[in-house]
Amino acid sequence: MQSWPDRYARRANRMQASEIRELLKLLDQPDIISFAGGIPDAKLFPSEVFAEAYGEILSGEGAGAALQYSVSEGYLPLREWLAEHMAQIGVPCSPANIVITSGSQQALDYLGKLFLSPGDTALVTRPTYLGALQAFSAYEPRYDQLVPEGGNRTPSSYRQAAEAAGGRMAMAYLTPDFSNPSGETLNRAARERVLDLCTELDIPLIEDSAYQALRYDGEAMPAILAIDCERTGGIDDARTIYCGTFSKTLAPGLRVGWVCAARPVISKLVLMKQASDLHSPSINQIAIHRVAQACYEPHTAMLRENYHKRRDWVLEALAKEMPAGVSWTKPEGGMFIWVTLPEGLDGAALLERAVKTERVAFVPGKAFHADGGGANTIRLSFSLADEKAAKEGVARLGRVVKAALGGATG
Secondary structure: OOOOOHHHHHHHHHOOOOOHHHHHHHHHOOOOOOOOOOOHHHOOOOOHHHHHHHHHHOOOHHHHHHHHOOOOOOHHHHHHHHHHOOOOOOOHHHHHHHEEOHHHHHHHHHHHHHOOOOOEEEOOOOOOOOHHHHHEEEOEEEEOOOOOOOOOHHHHHHHHHHOOOOOOEEEEEEEEOOOOOOEEEOHHHHHHHHHHHHHOOOEEEEEEOOOOOOOOOOOOOOOHHHHHHHHOHHHHHHOOEEEEEOOOOOOOOOOEEEEOOOOOHHOOOHHHHHHHHOOOOHHHHHHHHHHHHHHHHHHHHHHHHHHHHHHHHHHHHHHHHOOOOEOOOOOOOOOOEEEEEOOOOOOOHHHHHHHHOOOEEEEEHHHHHHOOOOOOEEEOOOOOOOHHHHHHHHHHHHHHHHHHHHHHHH
């Protein structure tokens, strides 16, 4: 072939490399203090419990089934466990309302494929999860801003803008708990407003709850799907689609997530699963089920204790090291702090200077904006920061910001 790009489908032109995936390469450089990768601390994985689980699976009578093809819906005992888990957060459901996916990222890809035609409008927050934008953009949508806090937008204004662009209102997406990247959590009133808007527009609402189990303080908020079930009388009449994952709690490398939704949606996702990868790896599903049964609650409690301390170390360092004009979120959970720099500073340029002069890394905020804004924002992940790294890393970042401000004003 002389020119591969000429042969690619139009949607392939919208696929771009993740800035975060590229920045993860910095973790291999020992002199870099990195706040870039939003990844769990591997030292906290329940490795011994997994080792025991895999050993028992492969040495027992079920070894053949663990290594064999399986159903696309997912391992039934795991879906039964998840149905109980969802009930605990206010979502009564059955295993028929759940499909296992290869991480929640696959779920986002499937949901984009299910609901988006070229030119359709997807509502997303500003900022929003970069991985969701990557998943949805392949299906050529138009993005409009979802404002959970309220504002002047009316349902008719959204609908008119979508029609003027030649498409339809297709879906809304948000992360209500400890959002990636902002770390912010929606209160109940904001959740109700979002659900009201989606009801008025008659569109599905995708609730990405990757960090729901990682609350360190503050009042626990109900899942939007739980509110939806209260309103409609049951999950099969709800418009909210809940995406969950074990990546932030047990092991991201096993790629096990789930979707909980009305049965008609699950049936379509199962068909996509059949056409895509048949099913998520059986042995990983079985192992996740065993480990979740054995230690999910105590393990997530341990994670909360550890990440809580790391969040506080970074927040304390920011208060000490950042100059006037810099602000940041104070998350009640999750892994992220969102920093807003004074106007005129550019996060991408700051990263280049930070790595070169101070050997500290973070993620520029522009990538999290569907409209290309947010140049003066950055995301810090505290999940890998011990106390020494938190203090030293933020001190380095503070020096970079002060130097940039001096250059901008001098």
